[in-house]
Amino acid sequence: MARFQVGAVTVTEIVETQMSVPITLAFRGLNGEDPADLRARLPAALFDQAGDPVLVFRSYILRTPQSLIVLDTGWGNHKERRLDPYAHLLNTGYLDAMTAADIDPADVTHVFCTHLHQDHVGWNTHLVDGAWVPTFPNATYLFVRPEYEHWTTVRPGSHGHDSFTDSVQPVVEAGLHRLVEPGHAIDDTVHVELLPGHTPGHSGLHVTSGSQEAVFTGDLFHIVHQFARPDWHIVVEHDVPQGAATRKAFVDRYTGTGVRVVPAHFALPGGGYLEAAGFTPAS
Numbered sequence: 001m002a003r004f005q006v007g008a009v010t011v012t013e014i015v016e017t018q019m020s021v022p023i024t025l026a027f028r029g030l031n032g033e034d035p036a037d038l039r040a041r042l043p044a045a046l047f048d049q050a051g052d053p054v055l056v057f058r059s060y061i062l063r064t065p066q067s068l069i070v071l072d073t074g075w076g077n078h079k080e081r082r083l084d085p086y087a088h089l090l091n092t093g094y095l096d097a098m099t100a101a102d103i104d105p106a107d108v109t110h111v112f113c114t115h116l117h118q119d120h121v122g123w124n125t126h127l128v129d130g131a132w133v134p135t136f137p138n139a140t141y142l143f144v145r146p147e148y149e150h151w152t153t154v155r156p157g158s159h160g161h162d163s164f165t166d167s168v169q170p171v172v173e174a175g176l177h178r179l180v181e182p183g184h185a186i187d188d189t190v191h192v193e194l195l196p197g198h199t200p201g202h203s204g205l206h207v208t209s210g211s212q213e214a215v216f217t218g219d220l221f222h223i224v225h226q227f228a229r230p231d232w233h234i235v236v237e238h239d240v241p242q243g244a245a246t247r248k249a250f251v252d253r254y255t256g257t258g259v260r261v262v263p264a265h266f267a268l269p270g271g272g273y274l275e276a277a278g279f280t281p282a283s
Helices: 094-100 145-151 161-167 169-173 240-254
Strands: 003-006 009-020 054-063 068-071 110-112 125-128 131-134 140-144 177-180 190-194 203-209 212-218 260-263 272-275 278-281
Touching: 003 212, 009 094, 131 169, 140 145, 140 190, 145 177, 161 169, 260 272
Parallel strands: 068 110, 110 140, 140 177, 212 260
Antiparallel strands: 003 009, 009 054, 054 068, 125 131, 190 203, 203 212, 272 278
16 A cells, blocks of 8 residues: 655555456557567666566545545456456455555545546445445546446446446446536536547546646556557557547656656556656655
């Protein structure tokens, strides 16, 4: 568990699992370039001993002066993920970690999923007496409209249908969801920033408090190489050209601004900053 501040907003990391992922196996668009050629210029903390990037599956809890927001909810426990065997029927201590961080699920005011892939919606629900029920019973679950509408069209047996069925639909049936548009303000410090391509409505959260800002970028950047190589994309990217264009525009916009950039899966819980020389981890 790690904590950091963005002005008056306290951010707490809740880790579920992690895994190493060989770039040449999980990414496309490398055009023959060897990822090892870039590694010497990249933060060592992001890699395992074999040189493969470590991806962390986590939630960020944002405690603002007005709200308690859960950002992304991991894989979830006891869920059948036969197309993702590394996540099939997990049994992790996610809720125990939340308790240890002094966070009560009943106190959460909002849940925001950057997108509706399996590893970002799992703890939206948990198993109670054989039924999937919302884990955060007093929260409003915010889904970006184009993202939600896309996943309603996914057919049974397709990748992602299982998680939509057990981790999104029960929330909708309980009347706890709200469809929001890009730019939606959750409160005075947090608003939704559209970052499309990885999925149709993929979005991050932009936090502004006092003189400090941070953007939680979800899966816009899976690995640190993508800041310099925006054309590199994970195999499940929905719209490859759009994803690359969004990454390039993001780097152009935020380099040298002092805005903290916090990708969902980096093995640096506090993210870092985009400088002309590259990505610098936050201290």
